[in-house]
Amino acid sequence: MLSKFLKEVVVILVGKQSEPIADLLDSKKHVNEFLIAKKLGLTINQTRNILYKIADQGLVSSVRKKDKRKGWYTYFWKLENLKALEFLKDILIKKIENLSNQIRSRETKVFYVCKNCHVEYNEENALLHDFTCPECGEVFIKSDNAKILKDLKKEDEKLKKELAIIDEELGKEKEVVEKKRIKEKDKFEKEKKDKRKKALLKLKKLRKKTEKKPVKKIRKKAKKKHSKKIKKKNKKRR
Template identity: 60%
Template sequence: MLKNFLNEVISIVVGKPSDSIVRLLEGDKYVNEFIIAKKLDLTINQTRNILYKISDYGLVSSIRKKDKKKGWYTYFWKIEVLKSLEFLKELTIKNITQLRNQIKSRETKGFYVCERCNIEFNEENAMLHDFTCNECGEVFTVKDNEKVIREFKKNEDKLVNKLKLIEEEITTEKARLDKIKMKELKKIEAEKLKQREEKRRIQKEAREKLKKESSKKKPSEKKSSKKKSSTPSKPKKNIKKPSKAKDKKKSKKK
């Protein structure tokens, strides 16, 4: 069902080669534009014109990569499934609205027909032509709207059912994209966690290295301190200063 919807969207935009384009672009991977051109049996310029036309509606996306040898850019394309479905949904809603307006018009207004020329006129135009066909001169007859209304209502039911299916596909596609997004987020988180663990490991190794280096330095410092203490220190000479009391006694004797 999804493929049918995508084919319908692309055929609305570019016409006949929709099936081939959808088959080439419906995957998650971007496809080289030269491969697309080859598969479609078109020139690269013709292929690009088709893709650009679809891109104008936002139904395809592209990335470009530079050829290291030749220096030019090559584009890679893929179909945007969700946007395509939403585009088709809007178009279907528009068609339903138009059809309902036609049903309402048929139920409230009169229509006339020239049976010979099979040309239909609303009441206003029929009055302008005096209820006579300009082509053949035949007098208009009243159109039986009941049959037309029944046909319109059948088409309306089909479009409503189609809209439900499109909405289901949109829900499915959104869920699929959410899963991919969650997977990517988990991958990013895992990568960040890995980087943090690696950083911690490097920091731990650096701390352990510093610890080892500092532990090697401490014994050498102790040895050097022991060597300093082993050298005999010169004894200090005690120089006795004459006390003031003795000086006083000597002065008295005199």
């Protein structure tokens, strides 16, 4: 289901011919752009143009790596599922709003159509043309609002179901992102804690060294003084 929605996003942004790129892009790891170009049967410049258009909406991210042997840079691309779904959701909401306006208009207004030219006019414009087609001179007939309304409502229902599924997918993706964020935070905190522990151990060792050195000297001096005193006492006895 997620793959279907991502393909819809690609088609909206770069056209039907670029739809297969949604299958090649990964949301977990970055994919080499030369590999994408090869699988699509396109040149690297054509592939980059497609990816740049998608990137303009923030739906893909990239990292670049330098080829040490050749000296040029290669881009690796990754799909941003959450942003792609949010982008599609915004488009669907606008479509649903537009359909709602059309349904409201059909339910409250009368429309006229030229059966020869298949051009429709609202009541105001039909009146301006004396209910006669300016192209062929045919008299307008009333549009069948019932049939049009039925089709509009059917499309509205379909889009609302799709929106509900997207909301569900968004919920799943947000959970994944949140878990990843918590994992990275825990990892950072652990690394921070480990560094602090190492620093404290290093400090303790340093303190022990500085504390031991003067004690040894004092002991040595004390031993020397003590031995001198003994020697003096021995001399006096003699």
